[in-house]
Structure formats: structure tokens, C-alpha cells
Amino acid sequence: MPTANIDALRIEGVHKSFGDFVALHAIDLSIRQGELVCFVGPSGCGKTTLLRIIAGLEQQSGGRLLQDGRDISNAAPAARDYGIVFQSYALFPNLTVAQNIAYGLVNRRKGRAEMDARVKELLMLVGLPDAGPKYPAQCSGGQQQRIAFARALATKPGLLLLDEPLSALDAKVRERLRGEIRSLQRKLGVTTIMVTHDQEEALSMSDRVVVMNHGRIEQVGTPLEVYERPATPFVADFLGKVNVLNAVCLGEGRYRVGSVELSVQANGIDPGAQVRLYLRPEDRYLPDTGDLQALPNQLSGVVRSIDFLGTYCLAEVEVDRFEGQRLLVYYSLNQVHQYAIRAGSVVPFALRGERVRVFAAADR
Amino acid sequence: MDASASLAPQRSGWLSEGLVARGGIVLLALALFVFLTVPLATILVRALEARDGRFVGLANFVQIAQMPSLLRALTDTLRFALGTTLITVPAAFAFAYAIQRCCLPCKGLWRGIAMVPILAPSLLAAIAFLYLFGNQGVFKGVLGWFGLSSIYGMPGMVLAMSFASFPHALMILLAALALSDARLYEAADSMATSQWRKFLTITLPGAKYGLISAAMVVFTMAVSEFGVPKVIGGNTNVLALEIYKQVVGQQNFSLGAVVSILLLLPALAAFAIDRAVRGKQSAMLGARAVPYQPRRAPLRDRLMLLYVVLVCAAMLLVVAMAAFGSLVTFWPYNLTLTLRHYTYGIEEAGIDKAYQNSVVMATWCALLGTVVTFGGAYWLEKTRGADRLRPWIQLQAMVPMAVPGMVLGIGYVMFVNHPANPLNWLYGTMAVLVISTIVHFYSSSHLTALTALKSLDGEFEAVSASLKVPFYVTFWRVTVPVCLPAVTDIARYYFVNAMTTISCVVFLYSPKTQVAAVSILQLDEAGALGPAAAMATLIVLTSAFVSALFFLAEAVLVRRTQGWRRGQSN
Numbered sequence: 001m002p003t004a005n006i007d008a009l010r011i012e013g014v015h016k017s018f019g020d021f022v023a024l025h026a027i028d029l030s031i032r033q034g035e036l037v038c039f040v041g042p043s044g045c046g047k048t049t050l051l052r053i054i055a056g057l058e059q060q061s062g063g064r065l066l067q068d069g070r071d072i073s074n075a076a077p078a079a080r081d082y083g084i085v086f087q088s089y090a091l092f093p094n095l096t097v098a099q100n101i102a103y104g105l106v107n108r109r110k111g112r113a114e115m116d117a118r119v120k121e122l123l124m125l126v127g128l129p130d131a132g133p134k135y136p137a138q139c140s141g142g143q144q145q146r147i148a149f150a151r152a153l154a155t156k157p158g159l160l161l162l163d164e165p166l167s168a169l170d171a172k173v174r175e176r177l178r179g180e181i182r183s184l185q186r187k188l189g190v191t192t193i194m195v196t197h198d199q200e201e202a203l204s205m206s207d208r209v210v211v212m213n214h215g216r217i218e219q220v221g222t223p224l225e226v227y228e229r230p231a232t233p234f235v236a237d238f239l240g241k242v243n244v245l246n247a248v249c250l251g252e253g254r255y256r257v258g259s260v261e262l263s264v265q266a267n268g269i270d271p272g273a274q275v276r277l278y279l280r281p282e283d284r285y286l287p288d289t290g291d292l293q294a295l296p297n298q299l300s301g302v303v304r305s306i307d308f309l310g311t312y313c314l315a316e317v318e319v320d321r322f323e324g325q326r327l328l329v330y331y332s333l334n335q336v337h338q339y340a341i342r343a344g345s346v347v348p349f350a351l352r353g354e355r356v357r358v359f360a361a362a363d364r
Numbered sequence: 365m366d367a368s369a370s371l372a373p374q375r376s377g378w379l380s381e382g383l384v385a386r387g388g389i390v391l392l393a394l395a396l397f398v399f400l401t402v403p404l405a406t407i408l409v410r411a412l413e414a415r416d417g418r419f420v421g422l423a424n425f426v427q428i429a430q431m432p433s434l435l436r437a438l439t440d441t442l443r444f445a446l447g448t449t450l451i452t453v454p455a456a457f458a459f460a461y462a463i464q465r466c467c468l469p470c471k472g473l474w475r476g477i478a479m480v481p482i483l484a485p486s487l488l489a490a491i492a493f494l495y496l497f498g499n500q501g502v503f504k505g506v507l508g509w510f511g512l513s514s515i516y517g518m519p520g521m522v523l524a525m526s527f528a529s530f531p532h533a534l535m536i537l538l539a540a541l542a543l544s545d546a547r548l549y550e551a552a553d554s555m556a557t558s559q560w561r562k563f564l565t566i567t568l569p570g571a572k573y574g575l576i577s578a579a580m581v582v583f584t585m586a587v588s589e590f591g592v593p594k595v596i597g598g599n600t601n602v603l604a605l606e607i608y609k610q611v612v613g614q615q616n617f618s619l620g621a622v623v624s625i626l627l628l629l630p631a632l633a634a635f636a637i638d639r640a641v642r643g644k645q646s647a648m649l650g651a652r653a654v655p656y657q658p659r660r661a662p663l664r665d666r667l668m669l670l671y672v673v674l675v676c677a678a679m680l681l682v683v684a685m686a687a688f689g690s691l692v693t694f695w696p697y698n699l700t701l702t703l704r705h706y707t708y709g710i711e712e713a714g715i716d717k718a719y720q721n722s723v724v725m726a727t728w729c730a731l732l733g734t735v736v737t738f739g740g741a742y743w744l745e746k747t748r749g750a751d752r753l754r755p756w757i758q759l760q761a762m763v764p765m766a767v768p769g770m771v772l773g774i775g776y777v778m779f780v781n782h783p784a785n786p787l788n789w790l791y792g793t794m795a796v797l798v799i800s801t802i803v804h805f806y807s808s809s810h811l812t813a814l815t816a817l818k819s820l821d822g823e824f825e826a827v828s829a830s831l832k833v834p835f836y837v838t839f840w841r842v843t844v845p846v847c848l849p850a851v852t853d854i855a856r857y858y859f860v861n862a863m864t865t866i867s868c869v870v871f872l873y874s875p876k877t878q879v880a881a882v883s884i885l886q887l888d889e890a891g892a893l894g895p896a897a898a899m900a901t902l903i904v905l906t907s908a909f910v911s912a913l914f915f916l917a918e919a920v921l922v923r924r925t926q927g928w929r930r931g932q933s934n
Contacts, residue, residue: 057826076382077829084830090823092842155831326691 007032008159008191009054016049016215023049024215026063030072036185036192040202041212042238047195048163050212054193055161056080068158087164090146091136098123098132102311104155122150124131125184131311143175149181155189158262160185162194166201178205199239203227211235233359236278240316243327245277248362255358258323263296266358273362281314281330283355286339287348297351301327303343306336315341369930384836385747392740393753396760398787399803403775404767410778411621416754435771438626439600440518444593445586445601445630447522452529452582453537454576459675460537461670465567467660469669475538477676480683483907485864485881486528488900490595491893492686495526500696513532518596524592527682529585533578540574541567546656547844559661574639580638584631588768591866595888602712603627604770604867611871616776623773635766683904690897706902709895715883719902722880725797725909726862733809733858738851741813741841746825765807769867777871778798792874804868805861809854816850848921860907 009031011311016024024046036103039047050060054065056077064073072080091100098119105115123129126146128139145165152160155218165181166174182205185192189195196202202209203223211218211226211234219231237244239328247255247262255262262277269275285295292298301319302328314328329349331341341347384514414420427435457479462472480488491572496503497515510908512519517784544567590604597605603623611620618844693700710716764772790796820843828838844851866881879901887896 053825056832057829078832078834080830082830086821086823086826088821088823089822090827092824092838092846094842094845103828104833106833141727151827152830157830161830211888 006033007031007066007080008035008068009193010064010066010261011050011054012064012066014060014065015051015059016046016053016058016061020205022215024053024060028182029177029210029217029220031191031193034189035178035207036182036194037203037208037210038202038206039193039210039212040197040199040238041218043197044214045212048211049213049215051161051163051193051195054080054159055084065131069287081157082159082161083144083155083157084161085148085152085163085165087167088134089148089168091144091148091151092134095135096132097128097134097136097139100136100147101151101154103151120155122154125153127151140173140263141169142177145177146180149184153190155198158191160190160192162192164195164197165196167321174201178282181205191362203239211238213238228355230278230357231277233276235355236359238289241281241328242278243281245322245325245327246278247275247277247358249273249358258319258325259321260319261357262353264353264356264358266356269358269360275336276359278357279351279355281328283352284329285350285352286335288335288338292348292350295350297353298348299351300346300348301345303341305343306341315347315356317347369841382749386749387742388739388743388747389750389753389757390744391758393750393757395736399810400760400763400798400806403779404763405774406778406782407621407624407771407775409624410617413618415616415618421612422666424618428619428626433601434603434606434623437603440600441587441602441604441627441726442630444525444589444600445583447518448525448586449579449582451522451526452533452605453579455526455675456533456578456632456670457529457537457571457575458668460534460541461567462672464538464541465656465658466668467665468672472674474676478534479677480679480904480908481528482531483860483864483911484528484683484686484904485590485591485866485884485900486547487591487595487866487881487884487888489524489527490520490592490683491689491884491888491897491900492682493520493527494597494893495685495689495695495897496682496845502696513724514598516596517600518597520596520598521593521600524596525586525589527679528589528592529582530679532585534904536569536578536581537574540571540577540740544570544656570844576641577638580634583764584634584768585631586702587634588770588772588867591885600842604768604872607770607774608870608914610776612776617774620774624774627768628766628771631768631771632766635710639762649925670737685726686897687901687904690894690901695894704786705894705898709887709892709898710883711787711849713883713890713895715890716888717876718883719793719899720878720879722863722903723906724803725794725877725879726859728794728798729801729805729862730855732798732804734855735853736802736811737806737809737854738847739842741817745814745817745916746839746843747835761810764803764805764809767804769804769865772800772804773871776868780872790867792872793875796872797869797877797879798862800868800872801862801865802858804865805858810831812850812854812857813847816847820846849918852912852914852918852921856911859914863903863907863910 004185004242008304009029011027011029011031013026013028014024015022015026026049037321040048041197049058049157053060054081056072056075060073064071066072067081075091092103095103101122102115103117105118113201119132120129123132124151128146128150131139137341139147142241145168148165161183166177169177178201194202194205203226207222209223209226210220213234219226219235221229221231230239233244236242245257247257249269249271250261251329253264253266255264255275255277267273285292299319299322301317301322304318305316307314307316311333313331313333314330315329317329319325319327329347332337335341339345339347348349408495411424412419412421415424433766459474462468464476468474494513496509497520498504499514503517507513507515507519517522548566548570550560552566588604590602590608593600593602593605594608603626607620607623607627610616610623689695690705691701691703692698693702693704710719735760740757740761744754776796779785779798780788782788788801824838824842825835828835864881866885868884869879870882873882880903884896887893887899
């Protein structure tokens with residue numbers, strides 16, 4: 001039986017190649033009981049291949065998979081314990097919603113009444129109590145998604161696999177379902193792995209995020225960790241917006257961009273080394289935080305253009321003495337009005353040096 | 365917990381499921397090997413042997429090359445096939461264009477009428493043309509207008525073959541013209557492009573591959589046809605007829621084999637071109653294309669309607685002529701209507717069992733063919749394992765399309781007749797007719813099944829596995845019901861073709877398993893045109909009746925089992 005101290009899933013040195021192409025380099029990863037983990041990365045990063053290997057739909061070239069301590073490396077899909085929701089949902093079009101959900105139950109020789117009760121319970125759970133007699137084609141995309149979810153959960157699997165489950169939906173529905181899936185997963189406590197290419201989805205839903213690129217894991221951590229302390233330039237770039245500045249290390253946490261010296265909390269870099277500074281548009285102080293003069297890294301520049309993004313704007317600022325390097329600066333809509341930000345405005349601000357990440361210039 | 369103990373039973377369960385998957389593939393590969401590859405290979409071997417079975421190398425080929433009559437047969441075969449292609453493809457293209465791109469009333473009706481020749485053996489056309497333009501034909505005088513003295517020979521062959529091959533070309537061209545992106549036309553309109561230029565620059569290039577495909581299909585059909593030349597060809601000899609004469613007439617299997625190889629060449633060339641062309645077609649139409657809706661153009665629409673009605677009238681005239689011919693007492697001297705050709709005429713020729721045999725054979729082909737074809741395509745598309753056999757099966761499945769029925773028939777007769785063959789008890793049985801006919805029409809049925817299966821969500825099997833439901837349960841509960849229209853299509857296709865085919869079975873029947881379509885040939889040889897027409901008409905009626913039955917059954921089944929399709933408007 002699964003116990004708290006055994007990992008729900010352990011992946012040990014799993015790799016996969018298709019001929020000469022290496023889809024996955026030796027992957028090591030542990031997934032704990034009850035957590036929701038997102039595999040996120042650009043298309044072709046290997047996240048779907050890894051999920052399919054976990055499901056037994058793809059055979060790994062090497063390495064081991066342990067589910068609840070049991071070696072499932074060579075077990076057939078049917079001999080593993082998981083439920084899966086595909087991007088296409090793969091609902092059986094000729095069966096009703098209730099028949100779809102009961103599909104895996106029929107096989108377990110449960111009584112009719114018990115089965116009906118379970119289907120009803122699941123329909124309630126996903127908020128579609130009356131959908132039972134309908135056919136999938138008569139349901140909306142969001143409803144189909146929830147039906148696929150209910151079908152995957154019907155047999156009470158120990159592991160739930162979600163392969164881009166929201167990407168076929170409209171933006172509004174997608175946002176609503178994110179929350180629903182998350183709360184359902186918490187309520188049931190089912191260990192869940194979700195594959196997505198949408199970084200926002202990954203950050204908003206997961207307990208932990210696994211960022212992948214070119215068949216390797218770049219970083220594993222909580223959403224806040226990977227966002228605020230990206231381990232590699234790729235992670236910084238892939239999750240959210242980021243400014244990249246070419247700089248030279250001056251030693252002792254000081255860096256020169258153009259002809260400006262910035263003080264940044266990042267050590268261990270040799271003086272004179274060419275580096276890149278990564279910082280997010282929101283990592284800045286504006287005059288409303290207090291007297292900018294009292295802060296380090298105080299800058300000013302001219303707004304060249306403004307990108308309006310709803311509740312906030314990104315101003316592209318040509319910073320004085322940065323020698324051509326521009327910076328995206330975050331302004332809430334209120335701040336845009338407050339400081340009358342428009343193209344041509346001169347804006348003062350200060351960078352939050354403690355948030356800046358430094359990578360060697362060759363790292364990219 | 366003890367991991368190995370809990371794993372053991374599950375693994376053996378998987379093994380047996382994997383075994384089913386791999387076993388199916390191996391069986392399919394074996395069946396194709398025994399009933400397709402080996403018979404064809406037998407031809408190659410036989411071509412290198414003398415009549416008594418001695419190995420003689422290429423001597424047979426040398427002998428053939430020195431026969432001037434054969435060279436003439438070769439050129440006449442090409443003239444016949446080319447002539448038929450040049451008439452059928454443009455005619456079918458215009459017809460398809462009228463249906464898909466013009467505003468005509470009753471499109472379904474015209475389409476249906478144009479498909480009628482598919483229900484008839486090609487011999488029906490030949491017989492009807494004899495009644496229409498033969499020495500005692502109704503419209504014999506019309507021939508003079510075109511400077512022809514007689515319908516016998518090339519003109520009659522080409523006309524009859526054009527009739528028989530028209531629906532085959534039409535099906536391909538209807539599909540080619542159905543796919544079109546309306547936005548291309550809108551873009552052209554926005555640049556004030558003339559109708560004619562739009563036709564030349566958008567419509568024609570869009571249908572290019574369809575046109576080539578249709579031309580290849582018609583050409584191949586004509587190259588392999590021997591019934592039409594036999595009945596209406598007069599003294600014109602073609603390769604297919606030469607094979608018939610060598611094998612059935614003179615029992616010279618070696619020369620028959622050599623000519624078969626000769627016949628295989630143009631058909632193989634056509635097939636290769638068609639394959640190359642089809643490979644390119646898939647990228648023609650993006651997923652985001654907007655379907656084209658024809659707009660009214662009164663003059664064009666009226667002209668096209670006139671054309672369509674004329675073609676349909678000609679189709680019906682040909683069938684009606686054969687039917688009428690089968691009902692008159694003694695053409696053209698005694699036009700009293702009678703059923704004696706259906707009763708006395710057929711009985712007198714000693715072939716009263718032939719019709720019954722045909723129905724039995726067609727039913728078996730429909731049942732067995734559908735199970736094997738759909739099952740095979742499913743195993744190929746949806747199971748895993750035995751990966752090395754799969755490409756080979758895919759290739760084999762397409763071979764029958766390139767092999768003329770006669771060549772397949774010769775292969776079978778040599779294969780089954782071979783004394784060393786453990787299967788030689790098959791000779792002269794109904795089973796060999798059924799098997800060879802299924803193989804003969806395997807390619808298109810296989811493609812139909814494959815297309816239907818590919819349109820299903822590829823993850824059904826994965827979902828089933830995750831729910832611990834074996835794949836065969838999902839096959840029965842989901843795959844078959846969803847593919848039901850394709851399954852009935854395949855069954856109907858097998859039935860109708862088994863009713864009408866001659867080329868393959870002509871070498872394989874025994875007096876006990878004589879089939880209707882072949883008996884037409886014998887009746888014609890015996891000069892019994894009335895009974896021949898009667899038999900042809902009987903075949904058309906049966907095919908039409910069974911097709912109607914299939915449509916009806918499909919409609920009922922769809923209504924009863926496929927309520928889910930109704931909600932699919934979005």
C-alpha cells in the first residue's frame with residue numbers, strides 16, 4: 001500500500017532515443033504522494049514522451065520506473081495503475097456520457113447498482129449531474145474535458161496523468177477549469193502529473209514545476225522558486241517576461257551595463273567576466289515606494305513604446321547611459337495614469353538588485 | 365509488498381493480449397503471402413518453363429517476340445486503353461464539375477444514375493452496344509455519320525469500355541473536385557479574375573492529381589479487360605484476350621504466363637505513377653480551408669444540366685437496351701415480349717445454377733471479405749508488435765490494385781493446380797473463387813477501412829488500457845459501431861464486384877461453380893445474345909437490389925445505434 005514515505009513515482013535514469021535522435025537524456029525525478037506536478041517546456045522538449053513512458057504507451061530505451069515502490073519499467077499499460085486524460089479527450093463518441101464514465105467499471109464485475117451510483121457520484125463531482133444520457137458530441141468542449149476527467153477517475157487510480165488537458169479550450173473556459181481541476185485534485189488527494197506548454201497554467205496549478213528543454217530537466221521546484229530563482233537562462237526566459245542585459249562583472253556584486261554600475265546580490269563570478277543579467281519587468285522600485293535617491297541602482301530613461309496588456313502595461317525604456325540596451329518596465333494601469341506614462345516620457349526608477357540573476361554570457 | 369508476486373499475473377495477462385495482437389498480424393501476413401505473393405510468383409516461374417514443365421529460361425519470351433500477331437495485340441491493347449482514357453476522363457471530369465461546382469437540381473439523382481454501370485458486368489455494355497449499333501442494331505445508321513462501317517472492333521470496344529469505366533473515374537473526380545478552398549476563389553475575385561482564368565489557374569491545378577489518378581484507373585481497367593474485346597472486338601486482339609486463348613483455348617500455361625507478365629507491365633507503370641501522385645496530394649488542402657459553395661450562373665448551369673441529363677440518358681439507354689434485348693423473343697425480327705430467355709434460354713445452355721452460384725459467392729465475399737479486410741486494417745492500425753511484418757503487409761495490400769484480374773486468375777490456376785501444393789483440393793471449389801475475388805478487390809476495401817480507422821481518435825486503445833479494458837472489448841464496443849458506415853460500404857463493394865467480375869474467376873470455376881458473369885461470355889460465344897442479355901440484366905437487378913438493401917440496412921442501423929451522430933453539427 002502507498003505510504004507517505006514511499007514516492008508515488010520514481011523515475012531513475014530514464015532515457016529514450018528514436019534512432020539517432022535523443023528525445024530524453026537520463027531523467028531522474030521523484031513525485032510525492034498527492035502532489036500535482038507539471039511538466040512544462042516548449043514543444044519537442046520531451047515532456048509528452050516522458051508522460052507516455054510513465055503511462056507505458058512508449059517504451060523507454062533505458063532506466064527504471066517505480067510506482068509506489070513497485071518496478072513498472074516493463075509493465076504493460078493495463079498492468080499499471082493510472083488514469084489518463086488526453087488533449088483530444090478520446091471520449092468514445094458512440095457511448096453516452098454515463099457509459100463512457102462506466103467504461104472501466106464494467107470490467108471490474110461490479111453490480112449494476114454500485115456502478116450507477118459511482119457514475120452518479122462522479123458526475124456530481126465534476127459538476128455535470130444531468131449529462132449522463134447525453135452523447136459526447138452534444139456537450140461543450142469544457143464539459144467533454146470534465147467527462148474525460150471523470151472517466152479517468154472512475155476506477156480510483158493512484159496516479160492521474162493529464163496530457164495538455166486544457167489546450168483545446170477557449171481562454172475563458174481554460175482559466176475556469178484550471179481552478180476546478182486544482183481543487184478537485186486537492187479534494188481527492190490523487191497524485192497528478194500534468195503536461196503543458198503553457199507556463200501560466202503550470203505556475204498557477206502545480207505544487208511543483210518540472211521545466212524541460214531538449215530532453216533534459218532544467219529545473220524542478222515550486223512555482224515561486226522557478227519563477228523567482230530560475231536555475232538557468234532557459235528557465236528565466238521560458239517562464240514569464242524577462243529583461244536580458246549584457247554586462248561585465250566588476251567583482252563584489254558589482255556589474256557594469258553600458259557605463260552604469262549596478263549592484264547585484266550575486267557572487268562567485270570572476271571580475272572582468274562577460275555576463276548576462278536577467279531581471280523581470282516588475283523587479284523595480286517606482287517613486288511611490290519612497291525616495292529613489294536613497295536606493296541603489298537608481299536609473300532614469302525615456303519611454304520609447306508602451307505595450308498595453310489589460311491591468312498592466314510594459315514600457316520599453318531607453319535607459320540613460322545603458323548605451324542602447326533597452327529595458328521593459330512594469331507599470332500597473334493605475335501607475336500609468338499616476339505618472340502619466342506615454343511614449344516620450346522621462347521616467348525615474350530603481351532596479352531591485354537582489355532579484356537580478358546573473359549567468360555567464362556563454363550560458364545561452 | 366511483494367512486487368514480483370503482484371506483477372506476475374498481470375504480465376501474463378499482457379502477454380496473452382500482446383500475443384493476440386502479434387498473432388493477428390502474423391496470420392494476415394501469412395494469408396497475403398499464400399494467396400497473393402505465391403500465386404504471382406508461380407507465374408514468374410511458369411514463364412520460364414516449357415509446356416511440359418522443363419526449365420527453358422527465356423525461350424518462351426523469345427517465342428512470343430517472334431509472334432507478329434502478339435505485337436499487334438500489344439499495340440491494339442494500348443490503343444484501346446488510351447482511347448478509352450481519352451473519352452472517359454474528360455467526360456467524367458465535366459460531369460463531376462457539373463455536380464460539384466455548378467448549381468443543378470437533383471444532383472443526387474444524376475450521381476446515382478451515373479453510377480449504374482458499376483452494378484453491371486462490363487459485358488452488359490458490350491451486349492447493349494451490339495443491340496444498339498450491331499449489324500441488326502437500332503441505330504446502325506448513325507455509325508455512317510461518323511464514317512464507321514461497323515461497331516465491331518475498336519470503336520465498339522472503346523465505347524463499351526468507356527461506359528463501364530465511367531463511374532470509376534467519376535468517383536475519383538467527384539472527390540477531387542469536392543475538396544476546394546473557397547478563399548482561393550475569393551482572392552481571385554478580389555483581383556477581378558475572369559471565370560476562365562479561375563478555372564485554368566485554380567480549379568484545374570487543384571484537380572490535377574485526381575485527373576491523373578482517374579486516368580490511371582481507367583487505363584488499367586482497359587488494359588486488363590478481356591470480356592468487352594471478346595464480345596464486340598470482332599477480329600481485334602488484345603493481350604488479355606490472348607491470355608484467355610492461350611490458357612483456356614490451348615491449355616498453354618507457359619505462354620499464358622509470359623503474356624501475363626507483359627500485361628503486368630503497363631498496369632504496374634500506371635500503378636507506380638498513381639502512387640507517386642497520391643503521395644503528393646495529401647498536402648493540397650490545409651485544415652483551415654473554407655469549403656467552396658457554387659454560385660448560380662444561369663447559362664453555364666443550364667448547359668451543364670443539359671450535358672448531365674444527356675450522359676444519364678445514355679447510361680440508362682445502354683442498360684435499358686440490354687434489358688429490352690433480354691425480353692424480346694427474337695431480335696430484331698420478333699419483338700414480342702417474353703421471359704423465355706430467362707427461363708428456357710438459360711436452362712438450355714445448362715447454366716441454370718450459375719446465377720445461384722454467383723449470389724452464394726458474392727454473399728461469401730461480402731461476409732468473409734469484410735471481416736478479413738476490416739479486421740486486418742484494424743490489426744495493422746491499432747495494435748502494436750510484430751513491427752517488421754507491418755510495412756510488408758501495407759505493401760502487399762496495395763498489390764492487387766496493380767494486378768489485372770486475369771493475371772491473378774492465371775496465378776491461382778497454376779498455384780492451385782500444382783500437384784505439390786497441399787492446397788490443391790481448392791481447385792474447382794467455391795472457396796477458391798471466394799478467396800481469389802477477395803484478394804482481387806482487397807486494395808480499395810483495405811484503403812476504405814484504413815481511412816475510417818485513421819479518423820478515429822488514436823488514443824482510444826490507450827484510454828482502454830488505462831481503464832484495464834482489453835483492446836478487443838473496445839474494438840467491439842467502440843471501433844466497429846463508429847466505423848459501421850465504412851463496414852457496410854466494404855461489404856457492398858465486395859458483393860457487387862463479386863457479382864460482376866469475370867477476369868479472375870474465368871480460369872477458376874468448375875462446371876459446378878460456374879458463375880453468372882462468366883456464363884454471359886459462353887452464351888455470347890454460343891450466339892445466344894438474348895439469354896446473355898438476360899443474365900446481364902439479372903446481375904444488374906441483383907446488384908441494385910442488394911445495394912438498396914445495404915443502404916436501407918445502414919439507414920436503420922445508423923438510426924438505431926448511432927444517435928450520437930445527430931448532435932455532431934458543431
